[in-house]
Amino acid sequence: MSVLRLPPMPAASGKQTWGNLPGAALSLAIAEAASNADRFTLLLTADSQSAERLQEELAFFAPDLPVLHFPDWETLPYDVFSPHQDIISQRIAALYQLPELTHGVLVVPITTALHKLAPKRFLLGSSLVLDVGQKLDVEQMRARLEAAGYRCVDTVYEHGEFAVRGALIDLFPMGSPLPYRIDLFDDEIETLRTFDPENQRSIDKVDSIRLLPAREFPLKKESVTGFRARFRERFDVDFRRCPVYQDLSTGITPAGIEYYLPLFFDETSTLFDYLPEDTQVFSLPGIEQAAEHFWKDVRTRYEERRVDPERPLLPPAELFMAVEDCFAHLKLWPRIVASQDDVESGIGRERFAASRFPELAIDAKASEPLGALRRFLDEFPGRVLFTAESAGRREVLLELLARLKLRPLEVSGWPQFVESGERLAISIAPLDDGLLLQDPAIALIAESPLFGQRIMQRRRREKG
Template identity: 25%
Template sequence: MEAELHPAAKAVLDTGALRTLSRDLPAPGTTRTVGGAPGSLPLAALAALATLLPHRRWVVAASSPGEAGEHLSDLETLLGPGAAVHYPQREDFGTDDGDDSRIETRGRRVEAFESFLGSRAPILVATRRALQELAPLPRDLAALRFTVTTGQVLRPGALADALEKRGFERAPMVEQAGQYAVRGGLIDLFSFGAAGPARVEFWDDDVESIRFFDILDQRSTGDTGRIDILPVSFGAGPGESSRTSPAQSPDLPRGTPTAPSSLLDRLARGTVLVRIGGGGWTEEATPVWRRAESRYRDAARWGSPARRPGRLFLAPEALAGRARLHPQLVFVEEHVGDPVFQARRPPPIERDTRRLRSFLAGAAASGAETHILCDNEGQAARLEELVAVRDRVPAGCHLVVGSISGGFRLASATAPVNVLTDHEIFRRGRKLRRRKRFRGAASLESLAQLSPGDYVVHMEHGIGRFRGLERVTIGGESIESLVIVYDGDEILRVPVDLLDQVERWVGTHPDDAPARLHRIGGKRWKTLKRKTQAAINRMTAELLELYAAGRARPG
């Protein structure tokens, strides 16, 4: 498997520090500091450890949602999709999982929980606030997953009831995860944890076929023999009081609600908690707890409904106590601790081609290997042209598609290794891609597709104009957001992790512009969406009539 590793992880794997760490991980209740870990070296080390120790489980505790996104993207680059899952923190600070306004957040929490504790993904990434949050996490992991297979005896009504009990919303047409639609002998559904939306076809009380379909044009894309369905949130589903497998009995009643607990309470004691720099558990948990206390006092003062902090979060000391039950690794850039990687940050290139060529020439002369990590094939081709001398790249220089957040220079490998990233060379932000789409809109996959002045369409507010990126501070967290200008110069700020709610506006011709911008929350956009939905419903009815006529025709 080492040969399949990303070059950055392979370089770290070849160090004595990594070998020492793999042989002597901290025991439960102890913490080990690992020094000399700049840039994305901690994630490369974790990728190497996960490769060497495939039966171990790892939880990466990030300081913010943005940092969690970077860690997840690095791990997907280093190990491939599916090796790491993201357990996001709740969108709404003062609510529990059942009341969180974002169904995508609720569903992704269930999906990550089930995948990690079910040993399908060895690494889970979460913010420390997400680990501090309390939720009705089920103890019976098997009860979460409900399976439908071709040939199974299952009434269409029983499947619909099972979906309702798991929190699915019935809709005229499935457009996002957490929805289902009933159309004659067909049930369309989109579950978190599934490869995509699925269409279940019944013949009387038998499942005749299961097909995946494209959520944009509703056309079938391929057959499958089974689908696994997860609840849309914790607390939705058959509950853990039932002893019968939901795959055998899909119409189980809701069970007794599970007492709220932290994700840390559900981890095996040997699960390694990984922190990269930052403060301690109590230090980072205290502002969250104080904010929850303040919100509760304000709500009580005004007679508004609110939950006590202890129903939503672990107290700071309790969080630190839970963490101390597990082995902990803390990576720091300073050369302290044991072991210590002989690594440092690469020199700044500052978009200077001559400086880059000089660095590569010096690396070649010293016998070092240099890997330049690029976001895509086009960027790799561009860099190859820039660094080539007489149409040849310098000795030891390798252009690799698959970038990480930060580069590093490693002297302690078998041979010196330099890991550079194209976004650091050109001094620009790294563009994180959303690899999974839970909605039907043709959403943007990368900020690279947008330039200031472009017209965009927000799912809830309609057409506006993209002005640029801006960092805003919410609840003490710095969040990068898209700034969209609407009619009347109204401003909407969309966090970059909600990029899937925005798509580029496209006219008939490249130079077309929309007649006018919409207003935030205005009636024109809502009316247009309602008319479009009505047209889709009419088309769906016509297709169902054709389908029924075809089934009734002899032969």
């Protein structure tokens, strides 16, 4: 059920601007446009932080809309260490799903979209499905997993690891929320179970599992041989003194190998090759400047590091799309630049009926700490949804609202609030900012503005 009055989307290539979407109104507009579209949506942001925030907000406003996040490696160009396995897992899972999706959103920082990728045929051709009752040779399975980039360990804790203990194989596939335990009876899969990597206890039975490659490049024998041949052809150095070359030759995956990805393939792909042909694009302001700044950093780091004969580097053009090529591709699709800033309505420009909130922070030193909130609720003619980041924070907020003799209805999320018709409601949501719409008159008040500080406790990836 749409709340905003959205303008018609361009059917073919063309660029529009949507403005005056402060706070979470920006995410609401994108969520409703993507939900109503009969095509896939690409959302480009200027940085990783914006991408993560928008992914969470889109999931809140449109819980039935498939929302994928293609994260950045979180390494600097030409770094000598590799991305965390959880990041690689999320990237591979997103790329694998993209060709099958005709509806949904992919959220990507523009700098991540510039990276060249493995060709589609590698990723789509390297998956493996295991079913209960299937015949399985342990040694062949071990060799196949190692060729796909999985690491053999004693105990499985992270994505991309596997362990073999007699008739049991523990495996943590890329893109999977939990690892699996394969129980063999002779050479047949008797059971497949998920298990908790913390305590190693089995959880639930499943009928089948899908294995994706553990790396964004192949580690099969013929692939490594091709890498070595291309390395010798590309670089006029003593390869016997190059750790990257020597480690890969001895079966070790060297740190930072991702910046040699083109040497594994005859040709590379880009993110655009994975997207449907009729994709529509939403972008945030500043992506052009972010892309130019990224390329400036890439060139600087390349010039600073290219002189090391033991670690020769591929030139930037082989690893990243040129900025002009990226935006030339975007011109082929309908594109909306969605901005929180105000704009004047006109041809190709849409101004939404939204506003910024007045100051609502609780003032503990005032005679009436909740005075600003009370005055807003007395004067606002429409409906109001409060959000808290957790069930515990919701109870704290309910206690505060009770001081104003307010008892909002507890709802599961945005769709239930919109359909309920209740004037006051409260829900759990990972929102930093709210929204204030004039037509229709709806306010979403996140707890952060009330307490005058950001209290969101975002999950942070633990890195070993």
